[in-house]
Amino acid sequence: MLTILGRKNSSNVQKLLWLCGEAGIPFQREDYGGPFGKTKDPAYLAKNPNALVPTIDDDGFVLWESNAIMRYLATKHGAEKLYPSELKRRADVERWLDWSLGTLSPAITPMFLGLYRTPEPQRDKAAIEASRLKTADAVRILDAELAKHPYVSGDSFTLADIACGIFAGYRWFNFPIERPDFPNTKAWYERLAQRAAFKEHVMIGIT
Ligand SMILES: N[C@@H](CCC(=O)N[C@@H](CS)C(=O)NCC(=O)O)C(=O)O
Structure with missing residues (x-):
């Protein structure tokens, strides 16, 4: 299961939520960042040393940087119209x-x-x-x-x-x-x- 770490009012988290909605990608989300904090906890920093959201954990594959995550998810799920291969x-x-x-x-x-x-x-x-x-x-x-x-x-x-x-x-x-x-x-x-x-x-x- 794809887990998106990040608060839902963050613009960069919203990119991923919107993409998942468009492409029908199942996900779960956990609150991090802003008032929820936790981005400077050692466990989070080990995943994302920037202490920023979003980060994803896709069955153990960890990635940060929202546009890179969009490219990864669109490619993984074959979302050809959203991310054309030509x-x-x-x-x-x-x-x-x-x-x-x-x-x-x-x-x-x-x-x-x-x-x-x-x-x-x-x-x-x-x-x-x-x-x-x-x-x-x-x-x-x-x-x-x-x-x-x-x-x-x-x-x-x-x-x-x-x-x-x-x-x-x-x-x-x-x-x-x-x-x-x-x-x-x-x-x-x-x-x-x-x-x-x-x-x-x-x-x-x-x-
Ligand atoms: N270039 C990064 C920027 C990430 C970023 O700046 N995230 C902001 C929220 S939009 C953040 O983590 N702010 C601190 C916080 O929420 O605690 C990306 O696109 O993922």
């Missing part, structure tokens, strides 16, 4: 997976930490604003791509939508901030919001 289709999905970790997530994270993890009087408003502008720059890139096709990596839903959808979809459109008009990204987010696994695992409030 070279150029795959390269395109990989590009967005890397972009989500290298550009999108670092852009939006300071805004998330400022708005949701810091009491109002202690907030660094300049850092929140810088993060808002950086995220808008990233979403602008996505918006141009989504003008060409309905999903991030083409005409069908893939891991690229999962990696980007929590940040540029649910969080970006629900943060209490001003947003430039990004009609293609908005329409994509509304398409994601029709999906049962997105509703169940991502649209649960931002906490």
